[in-house]
Amino acid sequence: MLQTRNDTLNASADTRFERLENLLTAARKAGADACEAVFAESRSLSVGVRKGAVETVERDENSDLGLRVFVGQKQAVVSVSEFSQSTLDRLVERAVAMARLAPDDAYAGLADPSRLYKDAPVDLQLFDDTHLSAESLQQRALDIETAGLSLGNDALQSDAASTGYVQNQWSMLTSGGFRGHHQTSLFFQSGRYIATDADGNMERDGEGRSVRFASDLPDVTETGRIAAERALAALGARKIETQKASVIFDKRIAKSLISQFIGAISGTMIARGSSFLKDRLGQQLFDSSVQIIDNPLRVRGLGSCLCDDEGVAVSERAIIKDGVLNGWLLNSSAAKQLGMTTTGHASRSLANAPGVSTHNVTLSAGTETIESLMASAGKGVIVTSMFGPSVNNDTGDWSAGASGFWFENGVIAYPVNEITVAGNLIDIYSRLVPASDLEIKGTLDTPSLLVESLSVGGK
Structure with a gap:
């Protein structure tokens, strides 16, 4: 049963920003030329069950504070999870001392003040204060498990089912004039099953979902059923001959290919010269029908926000437009190094300087169904699971272990496993x-993707 809570996470907004303001003041007095402080709180609860019994119950509440200081072109980052005055005094002292000893970084510094988010907050519906008790989470997990087992197949057993939620708050203040607050929630559920054939061969598969609002979770019976059906469908897997074949990457794992693309256009990779796409800016990489959009302003999006982790205002961007690579993903440091402007893709933990990450990336859907693509390809492999991917960052040569289904004459013939798929990205x-x-x-969604004539390693 869902219940609502009117209380927020522990610290009030005034208390959080007062603490951060005091910390910045102390850092400036101690010798920092510029500084930023971040305060984060998290509350989570999850329950895992297996074979009708509770296996894990995990509850966590924590608060952390991070301080980044700049002394000239030097920087240091320190974090703590205890907030007595003596601890905060030592935090400031240590951060400034570390910065003075750090090597110069010509590209270090706070974000350009003209790029900071200054508009009135917009409600992207990222926080749901619904509270689910441990008892209700347990029942949901048990119901997921029961739903899959209700398929009535003796070859099936539960591997695990879990449910839970996380609620977070994040507040940042900088000496450059940024003051921001971000509050999110995440509700999740999953089920996983083991299917065993008459010879004792086992196959595992599952289904899971994460959403911002508890009410958006799918029915638990659907999660259990889909997970069990996938495990059962994988029974009887065969090995196939090594060959060149058409490969359809199922939408569940097709995003693995695109995540390699996202990593390769990260400004940090480009600045180091260690990306196979470093010379491809403005070039045609995909078919002209392909669009790849990063939209940080999607309502209830798992990667949505109004600003990045440097306080820079974000906006929807076409990373790939009509198949052409439009630009790199940049934080302030990488942008300075490349002589460009930050794109609002800074991402950081409390204990580290900002890196680069995306928000909500989508590769546009095509016009043909899976069945149509199978029919046009004739025969090949539908890959539903991949593991151990390997990529050469300099050349783009890529390979991964895989399993899935062989199809012939446009229809699925039988499951396959212990194969390797390889090619150049x-x-x-x-x-x-x-x-x-x-x-x-x-945060990264693609349709299924067909690639003809890939190397498929088998027996």
């Missing part, structure tokens, strides 16, 4: 064909 991107089955579920 630049070549793969130029030839991939998106299906029409795009679903928006996470």
Whole structure:
């Protein structure tokens, strides 16, 4: 049963910002030329069950504070989880001392004040204060497990089912004039099953979902059923001969290919010269029908925000437009190094300087169904699971272990496992064909993707 709470996480907004203001003042007095402080709070509860019994119950409440200081072109980052005055005094002292000993970084510094988020806050619906008790989470997990087992197949057993939620708050203050607050929630559930055939061969598969609002979670019976059906469908897997074949990457794992692309256009990788796409800016990488959009302003999006982790205002960006690479993903440091402007993609933990990450990335859907792509390809592999991917960052050569299904004459024939799929990512991107089955579920979503004539390693 869902219940609502009217209380927020422990510290009030006034208390958080007063603490951060005092910390910045102390850091400036101690010799910092510029500084930023971040305060984060988190509350979570999760329950895991297996074979009808509770296996884990985890509850966590924590608060952490991070301080980044600049002394000239030197910087240091320190974090603490205890906030007595003596601890905060030592935090400031240590951070400034570390910065003075750090090497010069010509690109270190706070974000350009003209790029900071200054508009009135917009409600992106990222926080749900719904409280789920441990008892209700336990029942939901048990119901997921029961739903899968209700398929009535003796070959099936539960591997695990889990449910839970996390609620976070994040506040940042900088000496450069930024003051921001971000509050999010995440509710999740999953089920996983083991299917065993008459010879004792086992296959595992599952289903899971994470959402911002508890009311958006799918029915637990649906989660259990889908997970169990996937495990059962994988039974009887065969090995296939090594060959060149058409490969359809199921939408569940097709995003793994695009995540390699995202990493390769990170400004930090480009600045180091260690990306296979470093010379491809403004060039045609994908078919002209392909669009890849990063939209940080999606309502209830798992990666949505109004500003990045440097306080820079964010906006929707076409990373790939009509197949052409439009730009890099930049934080302030990488932008300075490349002589460009930050794109609002800074991401950081409390104990580290900002790196780069995306928000809500989507590769556009195609016009053909999976069935249509299978029919046009004739025969090949549908990959539903990948593991151990390997990529050469300089060349884009890529490979991964995989399993899935062999199809012939446009229809699925039998499951396959213990295969390897390999190719060059630049070549793969130029030839991939998106299906029409795009679903928006996470921070990176793609439809299923067909790539013809890939190397498939088998027996």
